[in-house]
Amino acid sequence: MVKVAEGEHAVVTGGSSGIGLECARELLRAGATVTLVARNRQKLKEAAETLREGTENRVITKQADVGKPDRIEAAVREAEEEAGKPVGILICSAGMAECKTFEDTGVEDFDRLISVNYFGTVNTVRSCLPSMRRRGAGRIVLVSSQAGQVSS
Numbered sequence: 001m002v003k004v005a006e007g008e009h010a011v012v013t014g015g016s017s018g019i020g021l022e023c024a025r026e027l028l029r030a031g032a033t034v035t036l037v038a039r040n041r042q043k044l045k046e047a048a049e050t051l052r053e054g055t056e057n058r059v060i061t062k063q064a065d066v067g068k069p070d071r072i073e074a075a076v077r078e079a080e081e082e083a084g085k086p087v088g089i090l091i092c093s094a095g096m097a098e099c100k101t102f103e104d105t106g107v108e109d110f111d112r113l114i115s116v117n118y119f120g121t122v123n124t125v126r127s128c129l130p131s132m133r134r135r136g137a138g139r140i141v142l143v144s145s146q147a148g149q150v151s152s
Contacts, residue, residue: 004089005027005030005031005089006030006032007031007032008031008033008085008089009032009034009035009080009083009085009086009088009089010027010033010034010035010087010088010090010091011034011037011076011079011089011090011124012024012034012035012091013037013066013072013092013093014037014092014093014095014143015034015035015036015037015038015047015091016038016040016043016044016047017038017047018093019143020091020093020143021036023091023141023143024091025051027089028051028055028057028059029055032089033058033059033060033083033085034051034057034058034059034060035059035079035082035083035087036048036051036061036062037063037064037072037094037124038061039063039065040063041063044062048061058083060079060083062075062078065116066094066116066123067112067115067119068123069119069123069126069127072120072124072127073123073127075127076124076127076128076131077127086131086132086134086135087128087131087132087138088132088135088137088138089138089139089140089141090124090128090132090139090140090141091141091143092120092124092125092140092142092143093143094116094120094121094124095116095117095120095143095144095145096112096117097113097145098113125140125142128140
């Protein structure tokens with residue numbers, strides 16, 4: 001990952017915990033400037049503080065709901081301005097699950113799941129893709145889970 005990430009600007013959604021946080025840690029070790037995107041401001045702050053320990057590379061934080069296209073688009077543009085460079089690496093790791101049976105899962109729950117897990121990825125890729133196209137390069141990693149293979 002070192003040669004790929006060194007000097008790049010990476011955006012990691014779901015970057016305040018789990019796989020997203022660990023991806024951000026590795027990108028920083030490899031020499032990237034990393035923008036963490038998450039919904040929870042406090043978790044985002046704590047994650048950034050943890051990541052900043054022991055690295056000179058830059059950590060930028062943006063609070064945004066990836067399910068809302070205007071929010072993630074604004075977050076990406078602001079991050080590019082702060083980083084002083086376009087996004088070169090995108091890790092889409094934001095996701096959520098409902099631990100309910102099918103019968104107990106309401107329409108609102110399904111709307112939220114689809115908004116974050118499907119449209120969140122679509123919205124984020126659409127927000128980063130123009131910069132990657134302009135620079136003629138970019139890497140996109142879409143993180144998924146086994147939840148799609150488990151019945152409710």
